[in-house]
Amino acid sequence: MIGALARMPSTLRTLGSSQVSNLIGLLIVAAALALTLQHVLQHSASLFFQILIIGIADGSIYALIALGYTMVYGIIELINFAHGDVFTLGGYFSLALFPIFGIAEGKAGFGYVIPLLIVALITMLLCGLVNITIERVAYRPLRNAPRLAPLITAIGMSSVLEGAMYLWRGPFSLHYPDLLPLTRFNIGPVNIGVKDLIVIAFAVILVVVFTLFINLSKLGKAMRATAQDRDAAQLMGIDINRTISATFFIGAALAGAGGITWGLYISSVDPFLGFITGLIAFTAAVFGGIGNIPGAALGGLLIGLIRAFSDSYFDSSWTEVLIFGILIATLVFRPTGLLGMRVPEK
Amino acid sequence: MSAQVEPPILSLQGVIKRFGGLTAVDQVSFDVPKGQVFALIGPNGAGKTTLFNCITGMHIPTAGRVVFENRDIAGTKPYRTAQLGIARTFQNIRLFEYMSALDNVKVGEHVRMKAKLWDAIFRTPFARREEREVSERAMEYLRFVGIERHADNYARNLAYGQQRRLEIARALATEPHLLLLDEPAAGFTPQEKVELMALVDKIISRGITVFLIEHDMKVVMEVSQRIVVLDHGEKIAEGPPTEVRNNPRVIEAYLGKSA
């Protein structure tokens, strides 16, 4: 029996061969789309657009988080389990900073744009510092240890962050002030809120800035070079440790921004938000193609949409199963993801 | 030389291995006669280890056949080729560093052991007897290569030469018909090389065919009965040592084209 089960991998490997798996993938996607379409048609168009917008907004936040996962994985081939918790920290830090800048609920208005941006910048900075510390303390010393070791510290770090937030503000959901304008308007059947637009715009701006940075700046090139071939990069004079630290910093800054955005959009944060959100974002990164930056963005968007549709049109209690199913299926059948080229097989 | 009556134990037929745009092995064909020492030589980067990997299954040949004892094993997984009777050592020694020398050899015996899961969990008399036999046989292999004194030392604590011999012992424990040795004399002193050649003779006398990659020409000429020469992935010569050594193409490949 074990033998039969052991033969499964090779069978699955044949299944995993490009043409077959692509075909199966397309069939599954087609079936899913058909099912969704059926549900969509059963309900109103305005519901559809509402879900679409939520999906895109959530998806953009997932994309911000996924970028951090994909960058770090690309450069040191390690899943930073604590990354999702850095995202949550973004929410927590900003919450702590608001009173200092006089930002509170019910005080919306243009005058608060600047303070909000300052809080955002400080939060991103703090998150970046936290992540750099994590890298220094938990990952760097173990760079040459057996692989199991940094994986365990990563999980440990995630728990430390969650535990710290748990200690700091308790196990409850914290209410995040409603600062974005609540105006909504209609474009045809689409009812969209200014809130949604701001969230999406903010994420898009960050992703664009980030993409420009990674492609045009010296540091960005160093990061890409180190990700491709660490030894060669070192020989060319790139300071590997600094580059890795920078990667962690930037990834965390993006995640922190995501945390603020989440808070503004969803209006609540809790210590364990990052755990699930992190896993979803990681799924997005893998789905889009690990190590691939446009892949992370695309993956985030798609997963956000899938989640929104699953929650609304189907049974939300099965959404988690669906998302993780996608994760496992991607890793097993198409480890390169949609756009990526890194193969996670040994 | 007496005519070969038996079919070759290993026959490569038109083997090609490409990695992306790079052709590491290009249409290589040769036969390894049974029961003799066969050597594969060539300048660095000629594709020798890649060829070994194609034989054992670590690489899947892009094209061609690898016929071992009358069956095509191209693309067979490494653990399976070991089961079929091909064992190997590695160019840069891959021992189980934190296991004892004895345990390393016992892992080699893994493939020939018969105890099932139940036997192991419940330590049945069958399992106990087999474990005893495995231990004794492992000691024998260690004695065969001359390192029985270090049976209980961690593999990583053995001297370099002892480690190479341990790798051979471990490979022998799989009871192979064909033993692939990847640069077994690398880093050896002349004395150790002599001992190695004696060991190869002992292995042959047990009926095991030895196929080795080696850089030291003296060793190759002395110990092998037939040689194949690779350069840039192509076979450029095949035959008995005297023929090969005087082959102008071979000399040119090693010395490089004169400027």
Place this chain on the structure above:
Amino acid sequence: MIRARQFLRENARNPNAIAYAVMGVGALAFPAVIQFANNGNGDYLVSLAADSGVYVLLAIGLNVVVGFAGLLDLGYAAFFAIGSYTYGMLASEQLISSPIHHAVHIPFWIALLIGMFVAAGAGALLGAPTLRLRGDYLAIVTLGFGEIVPVFFRNMRAWTSGVNGISALDVPTLPFWITGPWANAQLGIEHNFRFVSFNPTAWYVLVVILISLSVIGVNNLYRSRLGRAWMAVREDETAAAAMGVNTVNTKLLAFAIGASFSGFAGAFYGAKLSLVSPDSFGFIVSITILSMVVLGGMGNIPGAMIGALLLYSILYYFLPAAPAQASALAHSVGMDWLNQSSPNGWPGISEFIHRLQFIMFGLILVGIMLLRPQGLLPSRLRAQELKRGVHDESAVVTA
């Protein structure tokens, strides 16, 4: 006599042997000592000790996966859930509300074995497509699996009563059992013995027997062909494959065998608690067990056991008592203000200590990996591996 002497001499300084001896004697003496120390009111503690046995079993199982085979499984609680729910469905009235409309009441001893096999099967099923993934990905996949399984059980309401869980589970019965003063009865044999909650000693004895059998079985495996294969695959997978080890099978077996312990433990857990609920199998459970194995000593059976006992007692004995103790202490030192929760966020020292759990796990995991990756009671082998770079030229293998 001479052999006994020789045995003692060989093992007197072997930390593992000492650990086994201490645990063995401790296990035998514990109930009596506790009852004595508490004037016969030690039932609660004996019951707690029996519960700790569940975690010892789980740690032994996860140790096979993480410690022996070197595969990081972050969703081990899923197999625990599978074992528990298997028992729950097979030994209660639960299945009446399911599509088959017929309650199943399989005796505990058989359900134990069934649970073991079902969990092992689940392990093999999970492993088959995923074991060829590299370490991080495997870890994430197991994490995902660990999240999905309880959701499954929560959603399949007809089969599992969803959020409410399955209750009123059958208890084990035996044709006869020795009873005595510890159960407030005369020393003698009781017929048609049922394991009930007011006789925790029986549960305790049962779990000690289960643990002993497990330890013997796993030790045998460790010293067998499969155990060596696990070590070899962990050391150098390529070389192991070249020597004829079917690495995929080897890892699959680690997964399946590791999972089977959860099946075992799950059945016992369900029977003793008489309740199986989907909330008992979350990530915190998986990470607790992982912390136990890492803390105690990855790859070393007595290490995992000690890690389990240590962490369990901290979690379920010291930590719950600590808030009250701390409050009392604060009160007695005149620092009562520490006990009050204040508007600026201080939750009171009691709640504060309660909240230390998570950060404690995290610090244990990080701290151990950075300072003493081989854990408290390391296996010689793992100690060497994990401390890479420490040379001991004269080391002779004893473990």
